[in-house]
Amino acid sequence: MKKVYGSAAEALDGVLFDGMLIAAGGFGLCGIPELLIDAIKEAGTKNITVASNNAGVDGFGLGVLLATRQVKKMISSYVGENAEFMRQYLSGELELEFNPQGTLAERMRAGGAGIPGFYTKTGVGTVIAEGKEHKDFDGQTYILERGIVADLSIVKAWKADPSGNLVFRKTARNFNPPAATCGKICVAEVEEIVPLGSLDADGIHLPGIYVHRLIQGKHEKRIENRTTRAA
Amino acid sequence: MAWDRNQMAARAAQELQDGWYVNLGIGIPTLVSNYIPKGIEVTLQSENGMLGMGPFPIEGEEDADLINAGKQTITELPQTSFFDSSQSFAMIRGGKIAMAILGAMEVAENGDLANWMIPGKLVKGMGGAMDLVAGVGRVVVVMDHTSKHGESKVLKECTLPLTGKAVVDRIITNLGVLDVVEGGLKIVELAEGVSDAEMRAATEATIVG
Numbered sequence A: 001m002k003k004v005y006g007s008a009a010e011a012l013d014g015v016l017f018d019g020m021l022i023a024a025g026g027f028g029l030c031g032i033p034e035l036l037i038d039a040i041k042e043a044g045t046k047n048i049t050v051a052s053n054n055a056g057v058d059g060f061g062l063g064v065l066l067a068t069r070q071v072k073k074m075i076s077s078y079v080g081e082n083a084e085f086m087r088q089y090l091s092g093e094l095e096l097e098f099n100p101q102g103t104l105a106e107r108m109r110a111g112g113a114g115i116p117g118f119y120t121k122t123g124v125g126t127v128i129a130e131g132k133e134h135k136d137f138d139g140q141t142y143i144l145e146r147g148i149v150a151d152l153s154i155v156k157a158w159k160a161d162p163s164g165n166l167v168f169r170k171t172a173r174n175f176n177p178p179a180a181t182c183g184k185i186c187v188a189e190v191e192e193i194v195p196l197g198s199l200d201a202d203g204i205h206l207p208g209i210y211v212h213r214l215i216q217g218k219h220e221k222r223i224e225n226r227t228t229r230a231a
Numbered sequence B: 001m002a003w004d005r006n007q008m009a010a011r012a013a014q015e016l017q018d019g020w021y022v023n024l025g026i027g028i029p030t031l032v033s034n035y036i037p038k039g040i041e042v043t044l045q046s047e048n049g050m051l052g053m054g055p056f057p058i059e060g061e062e063d064a065d066l067i068n069a070g071k072q073t074i075t076e077l078p079q080t081s082f083f084d085s086s087q088s089f090a091m092i093r094g095g096k097i098a099m100a101i102l103g104a105m106e107v108a109e110n111g112d113l114a115n116w117m118i119p120g121k122l123v124k125g126m127g128g129a130m131d132l133v134a135g136v137g138r139v140v141v142v143m144d145h146t147s148k149h150g151e152s153k154v155l156k157e158c159t160l161p162l163t164g165k166a167v168v169d170r171i172i173t174n175l176g177v178l179d180v181v182e183g184g185l186k187i188v189e190l191a192e193g194v195s196d197a198e199m200r201a202a203t204e205a206t207i208v209g
Helices: A008-012 A034-043 A063-067 A083-090 A099-110 A176-181 B005-013 B027-034 B083-094 B131-137 B197-202
Strands: A021-024 A046-050 A072-075 A095-096 A115-121 A134-137 A140-146 A152-160 A185-192 A215-217 B019-025 B043-047 B050-053 B076-082 B097-104 B106-108 B140-141 B168-174 B176-181 B184-190
Touching: A008 A034, A008 A215, A034 A063, A034 A185, A046 A099, A063 A083, A099 A115, A099 A176, A099 B083, A099 B131, A099 B197, A152 A176, A152 B131, A176 A185, A176 B019, A176 B043, A176 B076, A176 B083, A185 B097, B005 B027, B005 B140, B005 B168, B019 B027, B027 B140, B083 B131, B097 B131
Parallel strands: A021 A046, A021 A152, A046 A072, A072 A095, A152 A185, A185 A215, B019 B043, B019 B097, B097 B140, B140 B168
Antiparallel strands: A115 A140, A134 A140, B043 B050, B050 B076, B168 B176, B176 B184
């Protein structure tokens, strides 16, 4: 069993196809699988549906795949920082399914955990609830949301060992673990692959069972909204 | 006279209670952390996966892996913990967060909240707001009482798509504080220099009592 690949392109070889559903980790530009996104651009895969909390910014992150028109549909909670996204959406070129952020995270978690649907109060009485099954439990109304199972998950972690065990850093963890679990195949990119045995087994954030392919690479890690206080 | 942004944030900070875990939204709610009363210990949650959010970093100490829900660089504290997004919303949906302080575009007298889109104009998304208002113990809205054109944002019914139905407990505006009660809104407090008549004139919603 060999999980470590030499490049993003090699790690994606044979797993991409037109019309596929990809789950991507990241929040804003934090903890996004930037190397795998660039490799999907190079591969030219078309009509992709992407489940990701955000859609990157113009020219970076998932914004790269929007610019090339490779994305048919986004499933996201917030798309505010991407002018090209807004343009394609308002002109009808891009489909958009808004999911509340926690509902999106739980849809991924549930999909990866073999749970086809779950009831939540989130969105009851709003457009999100339209067309969904409503059910009362203990006097409160809930709606049914479906688990997501993606054809491919692309995630970014801080460190990995060759068996695919992942450790994330600070708030760059965000959607990466739930996204990783919901893919039929998960490819992870990390800043550093360390030798087997050098990660604390009690401190593994995502066990290697969820990770099928792995690459190490240099990350730009762009800051979206640099904010400081007076020293 | 009425409250400015900082005075509204300072008033909202009076809502905090010792030991609470709290989520602050983007905009004026973020300023609330500057006014946490002495002797009150609250832990701030950032829904992208952090409890124990610290202040903004000093220049040179920004970390791309350490941001808040507004994507701003922040810092950690000795009690900070990090977790993934499903865990983050499990604690929100599960009622572990005592209070959320959020901005709004419109609030209605039954507690309906609209703060995520203006059809045809502004389509940014709800982010975590729908989960927060459905899950936390108490929802406090902080916003300007009227629009730039002087129209009331405190309405009988919201005109914009809702973020949540009957979810708001308390509204803090530049004119004062209102509670959502049976039959409408109740004036709890007037901002310094604002008269009862001014508050009523600026409010489209039914005011009871």
